Amino acid sequence: MxxxxxxxxxxxxxxxxxxxxxxxxLDCAEYIGVAHANAKEWFGEKTPDAAVIENxxxxxxxxxxxxxxxxxxxxESLLSSPDVDAIYxxxxxxxxxxxxxxxxxxxxxxxxxxxxxxxxxDTKALLDLAAAKSLAVHxxxxxxxxxxxxxxQDIIASGKLGDVRLYRxxxxxxxxxxxxxxYNKALGGGALLDCGGYTLKLATMLLGETAxxxxxxxxxxxxxxxxxYGSAALVNDAGVTAQVAFGMDNGxxxxxEVWGSKGSLTTGRILTAPDGFVPTAEIKVGNxxxxxxxxxxxxxxxxxxxFCECVNNDEVRKENYKTILKQAQLVDEVKKSWK
Numbered sequence: 001m002x003x004x005x006x007x008x009x010x011x012x013x014x015x016x017x018x019x020x021x022x023x024x025x026l027d028c029a030e031y032i033g034v035a036h037a038n039a040k041e042w043f044g045e046k047t048p049d050a051a052v053i054e055n056x057x058x059x060x061x062x063x064x065x066x067x068x069x070x071x072x073x074x075x076e077s078l079l080s081s082p083d084v085d086a087i088y089x090x091x092x093x094x095x096x097x098x099x100x101x102x103x104x105x106x107x108x109x110x111x112x113x114x115x116x117x118x119x120x121x122d123t124k125a126l127l128d129l130a131a132a133k134s135l136a137v138h139x140x141x142x143x144x145x146x147x148x149x150x151x152x153q154d155i156i157a158s159g160k161l162g163d164v165r166l167y168r169x170x171x172x173x174x175x176x177x178x179x180x181x182x183y184n185k186a187l188g189g190g191a192l193l194d195c196g197g198y199t200l201k202l203a204t205m206l207l208g209e210t211a212x213x214x215x216x217x218x219x220x221x222x223x224x225x226x227x228x229y230g231s232a233a234l235v236n237d238a239g240v241t242a243q244v245a246f247g248m249d250n251g252x253x254x255x256x257e258v259w260g261s262k263g264s265l266t267t268g269r270i271l272t273a274p275d276g277f278v279p280t281a282e283i284k285v286g287n288x289x290x291x292x293x294x295x296x297x298x299x300x301x302x303x304x305x306x307f308c309e310c311v312n313n314d315e316v317r318k319e320n321y322k323t324i325l326k327q328a329q330l331v332d333e334v335k336k337s338w339k
Contacts, residue, residue, distance in 0.1 A: 001028060001312050004109065007084040008034040009075050009099055011059035014113065015090045020067050022275075022300035028308035032084050035072035036060040043095070043187075075099060079106040086111060086136075086311070092181040093188025097122040100137070104129050109136040111307045115197050115331065116324050118188045123328035127321045136310035136317050138303070139324045141201045143271045145302035147295035148279045149205065152258070152265065155292070160285065161260030167206050167242040168257040169199045171271050172229065172250030182248055183224045190226035191248045192218060192334055198271045199244035200330045202256065203234045209326065210237040213333035221249070232334050262286075273297070 006023065008015050011034050023031050036056035037043075060071045072078040079087065079102055086109035089100055097117040100110050104126065116123045116139045130137045143149075156164060172195060181187040182194050190196075204211045216232040229247030256270040263285030273279050279294045310317040 001308065002085075003027070004029045004308050004311050005032050005083065005085045006030065006088050006111065007032045007072065007078045007081065007086070008063070008088045008090070009078060009103075010034075010089075010091050011036055011056060011063055012090040015088065016059075016063060016066075018300050019088060019090070019304075020063065022298065022304055024067070025298075025301055026304055026308075029086075029304055031067060031069055032081075033070035033072055033078070034060045034063045035075050035078035038074040041075050075102075079103055079108060085109060086307075089113065092184075093118050093193055094186060095188070097126065100126050101129065104133060104135055104137075107133065107135070109307070109311050111138050111140065111304070113140050115139070115188075115193050116328055118193060120325070120328040120332040123325060127325055131318075131321060134314075134317075136307065136320070137324060138307040138310050138320055139327065140300075140303050141198065141327075142299040142303040143198065143273070144201060144205060144299075145297070145306065146273055146299045147297045148267070148270070148273065148281075149202075151294050152256070152267065152281065153206075155265060155281070155283070156258060156260075160263065160283065161258060161265060162262030164240055164258060164260050166257075166259040167203065167240070168255070168259070169202050169242060169244045169270075170246070170253040170255045171195045171198050172245070172247035173252050175228075175249045183226055185225045189224075190218075191229050191246050192227055192331060195248055196230060196232075196244070196246040196334070197327065197331060199246050200232070200234070200334070201327055202271065203242035203244055204326060204330065207234060207236040207240060207242055211235070211242070211330070213330060213337050216334040216337040218334070218338045219247075230334070230338075232337070234330070267294070273299070275300070 087103040089112040182189045211234045214235050218227040218230040228249040231245040234242045254272050258265040265283050267281040275298045278296045281292045283290045310320045
């Protein structure tokens, strides 16, 4: 298997706190360095003052001080580097398309934070370009690789809950700082693109490829120009429904409920279980309640491993294209259904 040499565009918190510890443990990938934007590249449209670029430079240097590698003094210098095979892209969502497209044009594989882009049309354009160049693209919904999901699906398949009547998925958290990119429309903010995407992804995993949106609601307040919370219902060809709710001005929830003809299952931390956390599920059948211990896992590492598989295996790469496009199309379906 080819070892993938990865450079990072933007010295972001998630890159430092999650990506770097994960990649250190892997044999399939190698960290090469991190790039900060120069003045012309900053958000692609406005020139920052010197203090902003100096701060980005310091953050990039902290990667080198902690993990080694090198600092690239512009995104372009990283993209054109012959030492790098792939780009990890943890920029705000509205910047994903521009820099992922540039990376693909430079012949680099793409490991992009969710969402892939802010529209299905842009995501399809990226995937078409990647396919034409036989380049891997991977969207980092890392929760999808957690063992607990397969274990819950095994419980459902066992028939213990009976036939599934309904899935309920909720993911929301309290309001963050007002300057957080999630509350900035120009940067691709909004609850649907952020926490809503998680719920749609899990709903698709449970309902299968025929899942489609039949109802949606996006809610705004006068404080922000992005949606702060919302809900949707998805149905598959078998008539099974998943109700999803999400928000970034909400009390914290991260729950899955499976309601069957014989019983139900509920669990928390279904979308956010950190490395080493041991999740549990509560199963109720009749008057009996059973608490089940599920497996701990390292989802970021497994997501990077999936990316490596996409680089090295044509069939896995093509399957990834389909999965990423389906996710983007469901997000668009929510927008269209609401409008």
